[in-house]
Amino acid sequence: MDYIQDKEEIMKNKDYLDELEAEAIYILREVAGQFDRPALLFSGGKDSICLVHLALKAFRPGKFPFPLVHVDTGHNFEEAITYRDNLAKQLDEKLIVRYVTDTIKAKKLQDGKGKFPSRNGLQTYTLLDVIEEFEFDACIGGARRDEEKARAKERIFSVRDEFGQWDPKMQRPELWNIYNGKVNKGENVRVFPISNWTELDVWNYIKREKIELPSIYFTHERECILTENGQLMNTNEFVTIEEKDVVVKKKVRYRTVGDMTCTAAVESEAYTVDDIIKELKEAKISERGATRMDDRVSEAAMEDRKKGGYF
Amino acid sequence: MDLLRFFTAGNVDDGKSTLIGRLLYDSNSISTDIIETLTRQSKTTGTNTEIDLALLTDGLRAEREQGITIDVAYKYFSTDKRKFIIADTPGHIQYTRNMFTGASNANLAIILVDARNGITDQTKRHSIISAILGMPHVLVCINKMDLVDYSEEKYKQIESDYLTFAKQLNLKDISFIPASALAGDNVVTKSDKMSWYKGKPLLEFLETIEIVEAKQTDVSRFQVQYVIRPQTDDLHDYRGFAGRVVSGSYQKGQKVTVLPSGIETTIDKIEVNQQEVELAETNTPVVLHLKDDVDISRGNSIVPTEHLPKTEKEVTATICWMDNAAYIPGQKILLQQNSFRTKAVVKEVISKIDIHSFTQLESDGAMKLNDICKVLIKTAEPISFDSYADNRNSGSFILINENTNNTIAAGTID
Ligand SMILES: Nc1nc2c(ncn2[C@@H]2O[C@H](COP(=O)(O)OP(=O)(O)OP(=O)(O)O)[C@@H](O)[C@H]2O)c(=O)[nH]1
Ligand SMILES: [Mg+2]
Numbered sequence: 001m002d003y004i005q006d007k008e009e010i011m012k013n014k015d016y017l018d019e020l021e022a023e024a025i026y027i028l029r030e031v032a033g034q035f036d037r038p039a040l041l042f043s044g045g046k047d048s049i050c051l052v053h054l055a056l057k058a059f060r061p062g063k064f065p066f067p068l069v070h071v072d073t074g075h076n077f078e079e080a081i082t083y084r085d086n087l088a089k090q091l092d093e094k095l096i097v098r099y100v101t102d103t104i105k106a107k108k109l110q111d112g113k114g115k116f117p118s119r120n121g122l123q124t125y126t127l128l129d130v131i132e133e134f135e136f137d138a139c140i141g142g143a144r145r146d147e148e149k150a151r152a153k154e155r156i157f158s159v160r161d162e163f164g165q166w167d168p169k170m171q172r173p174e175l176w177n178i179y180n181g182k183v184n185k186g187e188n189v190r191v192f193p194i195s196n197w198t199e200l201d202v203w204n205y206i207k208r209e210k211i212e213l214p215s216i217y218f219t220h221e222r223e224c225i226l227t228e229n230g231q232l233m234n235t236n237e238f239v240t241i242e243e244k245d246v247v248v249k250k251k252v253r254y255r256t257v258g259d260m261t262c263t264a265a266v267e268s269e270a271y272t273v274d275d276i277i278k279e280l281k282e283a284k285i286s287e288r289g290a291t292r293m294d295d296r297v298s299e300a301a302m303e304d305r306k307k308g309g310y311f
Numbered sequence: 312m313d314l315l316r317f318f319t320a321g322n323v324d325d326g327k328s329t330l331i332g333r334l335l336y337d338s339n340s341i342s343t344d345i346i347e348t349l350t351r352q353s354k355t356t357g358t359n360t361e362i363d364l365a366l367l368t369d370g371l372r373a374e375r376e377q378g379i380t381i382d383v384a385y386k387y388f389s390t391d392k393r394k395f396i397i398a399d400t401p402g403h404i405q406y407t408r409n410m411f412t413g414a415s416n417a418n419l420a421i422i423l424v425d426a427r428n429g430i431t432d433q434t435k436r437h438s439i440i441s442a443i444l445g446m447p448h449v450l451v452c453i454n455k456m457d458l459v460d461y462s463e464e465k466y467k468q469i470e471s472d473y474l475t476f477a478k479q480l481n482l483k484d485i486s487f488i489p490a491s492a493l494a495g496d497n498v499v500t501k502s503d504k505m506s507w508y509k510g511k512p513l514l515e516f517l518e519t520i521e522i523v524e525a526k527q528t529d530v531s532r533f534q535v536q537y538v539i540r541p542q543t544d545d546l547h548d549y550r551g552f553a554g555r556v557v558s559g560s561y562q563k564g565q566k567v568t569v570l571p572s573g574i575e576t577t578i579d580k581i582e583v584n585q586q587e588v589e590l591a592e593t594n595t596p597v598v599l600h601l602k603d604d605v606d607i608s609r610g611n612s613i614v615p616t617e618h619l620p621k622t623e624k625e626v627t628a629t630i631c632w633m634d635n636a637a638y639i640p641g642q643k644i645l646l647q648q649n650s651f652r653t654k655a656v657v658k659e660v661i662s663k664i665d666i667h668s669f670t671q672l673e674s675d676g677a678m679k680l681n682d683i684c685k686v687l688i689k690t691a692e693p694i695s696f697d698s699y700a701d702n703r704n705s706g707s708f709i710l711i712n713e714n715t716n717n718t719i720a721a722g723t724i725d
Contacts, residue, residue: 015312016312016313016314016394018594019314019594021596022555022594022595022596025555025596026536026555026596029536029537029553029554029596030536030650032536032537033536033537033609033650057584057596058553058596059537059539059553060584060585061539061541061546061549061585062539062540062541063541065537145385145387146386146387148370149367149368149370149384150370150371152368152370152384152385152386153370153371153382153383153384153385155412159716168371168373168381168382169371169373169381169382171382171409172717172718173408173409173411173412173633173709173718173721174412174415174718175411175412175415175707175709175718175721176415176416176703176704176707177416177649177704178647178648178649178707178708178709180647180709180711180716180718182645182711182716183716184716195385196385196387196396198387283342284342284343285342285343285344286342286344286345289342289344289345300371300372303370303371303372
């Protein structure tokens with residue numbers, strides 16, 4: 001009798017975070033079981049940090065069945081890079097880093113231009129090269145469906161052709177918890193274990209699991225350019241500061257960590273994870289809307305980049 | 312807080328995407344920058360309305376251009392009462408496989424009906440698919456009430472037509488709401504134009520319905536996804552079977568059988584995140600250790616010895632054919648049931664479901680896109696299974712074309 005009550009109690013207290021976590025671990029283990037040469041794309045951002053945390057739960061005491069791979073734009077926040085290197089060392093997992101700067105040289109590509117010379121688009125070349133170099137057949141990423149309208153359409157196992165391209169009109173059906181990762185040589189599958197998590201879920205999970213993050217996620221004082229549409233862009237060696245620019249010193253934090261030249265900071269008073277959760281519950285602007293310059297270019301910017309091989 | 316996963320279905324243009332857009336908009340779940348974008352887009356691509364709410368989920372360029380949904384979009388929102396994962400699926404028959412995709416993980420179906428047109432073939436097809444999937448709750452939303460003068464009579468007629476049709480389907484819990492997704496009647500707030508309707512508006516309905524999980528027997532099921540073998544000096548003999556407790560629970564010391572080999576052994580240790588536990592409940596990711604050193608690989612089942620699933624080389628199942636290319640008799644295929652994969656062949660197409668009458672038609676042996684058929688499948692390796700009615704996990708599978716690698720059918724075992 002006791003046992004039944006226990007069981008009901010356990011089921012009642014089952015949080016939705018347990019459900020999301022279980023789904024993500026299940027997906028990670030499917031990758032390990034189905035592919036010969038998977039990789040986990042690690043950016044040093046909160047989503048990929050959560051992926052690593054989930055991988056620990058999925059595979060320890062064993063080693064990860066995949067290396068961590070970072071496509072380094074060269075436009076990084078130092079804190080994210082330090083975090084990345086420490087993490088790999090601390091976990092004793094393999095880290096592969098490939099540099100967009102090298103790709104630009106080797107392929108004679110045009111580097112990002114203009115005031116905010118983003119290498120966000122150029123990343124795709126380096127990514128496709130590293131996939132080819134190591135013959136990765138699966139790349140795990142931390143993209144979430146709530147981030148963007150094209151992402152909201154993507155499968156958890158998303159098949160890419162030899163050119164890394166996504167064909168949104170020909171996606172495989174994805175039924176129940178059954179993931180079909182079969183691809184031909186040269187093709188690969190992008191796998192998104194936290195597809196069903198929202199930004200708030202990620203923070204609630206970080207809180208629950210006490211996950212350490214790079215300091216730029218928390219408020220700090222920073223010199224920024226206040227752009228015409230009200231975004232706060234970090235001043236740094238890559239950004240051209242002109243006389244007409246309004247340069248301000250503000251208390252800010254980052255909601256996403258990407259290419260430093262196209263990721264905006266948000267004003268914030270959040271010193272702790274709890275503060276961030278509170279702030280997000282009241283936020284009126286979406287994650288990408290607040291922080292990304294690149295998605296404002298056109299209505300289908302993300303869809304187009306994905307079709308071209310981007311995450 | 313609990314989680315409700317639901318999806319929208321119904322004929323093309325019945326207002327599924329608009330309804331989801333309205334639900335999110337009126338519940339203040341859309342960020343201001345997204346609303347700005349939608350307003351801008353509505354001027355160029357959308358309908359004449361100020362803001363075309365369908366554009367919120369129709370996230371692909373082709374969808375916006377054509378004003379239809381092509382593939383399922385997932386949306387997330389929560390209220391004080393509950394967290395929701397929404398799958399907005401396409402109504403067009405050509406994209407039935409995408410509708411199936413959105414429906415397969417849900418616990419509740421919202422089937423929309425255009426109040427002017429009443430029940431259509433797609434209403435029936437999607438209801439049949441919901442029935443095949445064992446959907447615990449079905450909500451029929453009779454939409455576009457604004458176009459029929461909010462007529463109670465119209466509503467009643469459609470309600471009774473639907474119930475007549477649904478009688479054969481064995482759908483469990485059916486409810487009805489009259490609404491206008493466009494005008495916002497009975498979506499988040501109760502409409503003052505339909506005082507004859509005494510029920511709840513949609514949001515309140517979704518917040519308060521008692522969720523019945525898609526039926527999971529308490530019989531314990533577990534499949535090995537991956538074998539953890541660190542092979543380090545200190546963990547030299549460590550050999551753990553990683554997977555998820557699919558249903559029921561597992562206990563230390565429990566007598567278990569490994570399938571398909573049939574070898575009996577005992578659970579020596581259960582680990583959750585490297586912590587040893589006595590008991591692991593449904594849905595927990597675990598690592599199992601067994602007393603005896605048996606040969607086990609990915610896709611094998613570890614099940615309680617006193618409650619074995621069937622283990623056979625033949626299954627009878629209902630499948631929905633999803634490939635553009637029709638089935639070729641004798642075609643070699645792969646069958647995948649969670650982490651278990653085997654070569655297989657459809658030995659016989661037994662019958663085909665007629666979606667108008669929901670009767671089993673005699674089969675001519677052919678199967679083409681969107682056909683729902685009862686088939687006999689022969690597998691190369693024995694498969695351990697339960698009937699889908701008993702267990703959604705061990706009773707479902709997909710078929711894969713060995714050549715194109717495409718997922719070509721979804722199946723539920725009889
Ligand atoms: N008058 C009226 N029009 C509506 C209502 N709901 C939707 N519409 C219109 O019906 C058309 C189709 O709406 P959608 O929401 O795109 O339909 P859908 O069911 O998502 O269509 P598919 O996803 O392509 O199957 C649009 O022009 C909507 O504005 C309603 O309640 N009243
Ligand atoms: Mg739609």
